[in-house]
Amino acid sequence: MTQPLVRPRSLAREAAGLRSGEPGLPAYVDRLCALVERVDPLIHAFVPEPGRHDRLMARARELEARHPRPSGRPPLYGVAVGVKDVVHVDGLPTHGGSALPPGVLAGPQAVVVDRLLAAGAMVAGKTATAEFAASAPGPTRNPHHPGHTPGGSSSGSAAAVAAGLVPLAIGTQTVGSVIRPAAYCGVVGFRPTYGRIPSAGVLPNAPSLDTLGVFTADLAGVALAAPLLCDDWRREPEAGVPVLGVPDGTYLEHAEPAALSAFEEWLERLERAGLTVCRVPLFADFAEVSRQLQAVNRFELARSHADWFARFGRLYRPETVASIRVGQGIAPEDRAAALEFRERLRERVAAATAGAGVDLWLAPSATGGAPEGLHTTGNAVMSSPWSFLGLPALSLPAGRTATGLPLGLQVVGAAGGDERLLAQAAVLQRALGLAEA
Incomplete structure (x- = not known):
């Protein structure tokens, strides 16, 4: 199965249409929820949410009341966005792809979500993630070939954009969790400079590495979203031809x-x-680069989860347990080195x-x-x-492989x-x- 599940949507065109009033937001919400109900059971990009339609319709009415005239509408007016389930969103629980009890991982809404909402976006829902943005896979399937992985850990975000459920999704990358799933799902992934999008309100994996990023269908979508989400965005002069x-x-x-x-x-x-x-x-010393990266990653993962793991370690999946155990064996001085x-x-x-x-x-x-x-x-x-x-x-x-899988x-x-x-x-x-x- 390939084409029926792969229908990415242009963020720039969708945002322009919504700002002009075509379609109106109630109709947009109806179509969005119907699409999620029809397609998501096949790819599992979103965390299930029983009240999604009512919540989004309330947001649509709020936006219409606040911005009645097209000329005053913000750049992402009404745009549906998927948000990885390690990023806190007020009103939506954060599970981090885990079996920990509801509320344990709660925290204040992430700065990146504040910026999305300020730009007029609607949070379509939480997208599935590998457990705690590490390596234990989530349930998501690749829209191009549902028997293949969509990549991780931002699996749901990449798949949701590839399948056209949303034109924009937020992910995180500690090592390869934006770039790799973007490649596997045939969409554009952007991982900014470390720290360029504030990580406040995001469950930590390895704070010295964790970086928020975005998925869109094309480069024009990233060009629209990045200035709204990154700190101190500057207008770039003529780019010239790069070496x-x-x-x-x-x-x-x-x-x-x-x-x-x-x-x-x-x-x-x-x-x-x-x-x-x-x-x-x-x-030339790539093996050593990889070893030192893993030392930082595993040490900080263990430290980030020290309290949760002590209380709920039995609920963690084996892959995450193994990574945390490795991190527990790394000395602070080794991480410093x-x-x-x-x-x-x-x-x-x-x-x-x-x-x-x-x-x-x-x-x-x-x-x-x-x-x-x-x-x-x-x-x-x-x-x-x-x-x-x-x-x-x-x-x-x-391009693609001989079997039709996307390359990046x-x-x-x-x-x-x-x-x-x-x-x-x-x-x-x-x-x-x-x-x-």
Whole structure:
């Protein structure tokens, strides 16, 4: 099964239509809820919510009363947004994909949700997640091939956008939880610079790594959402033609042959379009990069869950228990040494970037297409060095495997250079002939 469940919707077009009054918000809510009722039982992107229609209709009436004239409507007026179930939303419980008792994980509404609501959005519901945004898979299926994983841990958010349930969804990434599911589900995923969207109101996994991100059908959707959610967004001047860097070495060897072949084809197309592609040795010590990243991740996961795990450890799934047990065995000084290693790595990558004159780094978004089965969320290794460094990244849909599974092109920018990343990614998109939704 492929096409019937894959109907992504343009955020930019949907937002413009809602602001103009086409459709009206009550009709929009009716259609949205009918779509969720019909499609979501097949992919399980949303956390079940019995009163969804009534809640959304109340929000629609509130928005109509507050903004009666199209000219005064905010940019996301009425837009339905999926929010990952580790992000607190007033009126909706946070379960974190876990079996912990209701209310245990409660907290104040997240800043990112405040910003969505201020922009006029409606929270369509909580989207399914791997348990506590770690590795124990949630129930979500890949809309392209329901027998395959949608990726994780932001599985429900990516699948909801791919299936056209919502045009915008919020996820989180600690290592690869935005970029990988975006690639597997054939949508655009944007992971900003670490800290660019405040994480207040989000269940922590590893606070030194956790980053909020967004899923949309296309790059234009990210360009609309990012300025509303990120701190201190600036208007980017003319982007110019970027110099592209490819990190040669053991890092790329983790990608499967089909993914590497597709990646090389995209690079050739970019060069034929007149862009410069530089192959730069990078991450020669990739095994050590991965080891140090895991030390930070596991230590902080165990610390984040120390209280909950002590009280409810029997309710945690085996994969999460194993990760927490590893983290409990990591000494604080080892985590401190890993963070020092990261600072040295940042200096080395910055020097290599400047030395080669690279504007953007390119890599496969994932090791290949989405694995078959729902017992795994896939391998996050292609995102790991960039996440460790806190750099902004995009996954752009870029081709398919022989069996029709989506592949993604990962585009990585400089720390704090989110605006330039989006502007220059648009240059790549035009050069590659990638269409908007």
